[in-house]
Amino acid sequence: MVSSRHEVMHRIFQHDPTVFARAFRALGLPFPDPMEVVLETCDLTEIKPVERRVDTVLRIESAQGSFLLLVEAQQRDDLDKPAAWAYYVAYCHAKYRIPVILVIVCHDPITAKWARRPIRVEVGDWVSMTVLPFVLGPDNVPIVTDTDSAAADIPLATLSAVTHAADPRIGAILNTLATVLKRLDPGDEDRVIFRELTELGLGATPAADLWRKLMPVDSSFFRSETARRVRAEARAEGLAEGKAEGLVEGKAEALTGSILRILTRRGIDLTDADRERITSCTDLAQLDVWLERAITAETATEVFGDR
Structure with missing residues (x-):
């Protein structure tokens, strides 16, 4: 489940790995078009007790041969x-x-x-290894404000919206993307996924408020098969990420995040006390109950079951 702004970038690549080739083609870089894409394990840990985990590893099969695409999202130095x-x-x-x-x-x-600085392992003038990352950012990701262009490449349009969240033209970018997504059937999974990715990618920026006004979520979404899968992934994510001594905390955090996001999307007002009550709860059975109630409740009182 997408749980933070950090994850949005590489989730776009996972959903449509060919987006990287199109983004780089706009810069004139000669990457071959993918013919087949396989998502590889992100765990790069060796026998040594040091955990190494890259965001996304994609094996690309092209007419020119195979290569690996490692995708990392970076928010700060x-x-x-x-x-x-x-x-x-x-x-x-x-x-x-x-x-x-x-x-x-x-x-x-x-x-x-x-991030564009070459990474060198060297002694004096002798360079043992140089790593040159390809970097996508607001200075080189195209600004997509043309409806036809956005419709032809929704993943790239989403990447454009997320990377240009602070750009003065973000209103036009979001309007274009919203127009394209609204043309899709309400039950279309791409409409759900890219609406979700865009909002999460915008984070706490003013652009996120605009996006919620442009693309409000109907309460029926939370009863859909996609929503059920998202909730199931939230539960699984909590289990998968929990350590031996922190298993309950890991799952509780995933569930509380889902509850708060559903209530926010549905426009249910929460007081600071309400939020504290949800985030401080570690009773997994209780959180499961609140999660299901959040789908249909009209007030926070109904979520908690308080009389």
């Missing part, structure tokens, strides 16, 4: 990241024995500029 990125590239090249491309997706131009 992080001095530990370049060394980790070099490790990802070296490890994947050694494991799969095919070329590796590292793509860093950034929300702001300052982070994008930082």
Whole structure:
């Protein structure tokens, strides 16, 4: 389940891996078009007790041969990241024995500029290894405000909206994307997925408020098969990410996040006390009850079952 702004970028690539080729083609970079795409494991941990996990690993089969696409979303400068990125590239090249491309997706131009620096392992003038990331950011992702262009490539239009959240033209970008999504059938999974990805990708920016006005969610969505799967993934995510000593906390966090998001989408007003009550609860059975009630409740009182 998509749970944060950080995850949105690589989820777009997972949903439609060919979006990277189209984004780079706009920059004139010669990547071959994918013919087949396989999602590989993101766990790059060795026997040593050091966890290494890249956001997304895609194996691309093209007419020119196979290569790996590593996708990382980066929101700010992080001095530990370049060394980790070099490790990802070296490890994947050694494991799969095919070329590796590292793509860093950034929300702001300052982070994008930082991420473009070559990563060098060197002593004096002797360079043992150089890693050159390809970086997508607001300075090179195209601004999509043409309806026909957006309709022809919804994933790229979504990537455009997310990376340009702070751009003065974001209103036109979001209007274009909303127009295209509204043309899809309400039950179309792409409409649901890209509406969700866009809102999460915009985070707490003013653009997110505009997006919610442009693309409100009907309460029937939360009863749909897609919504049921999303809730199931939320529960599974809590179990998968929980450590031995923190299993309950991990699942509880995933469930509370889903409850709050559903209530927010449905326009249910919550007081600070209501939010505290939800986020502080660690009773998984109680959270499951609140999650189901959130789908149809008209007030916070109905969610809690208080008289």
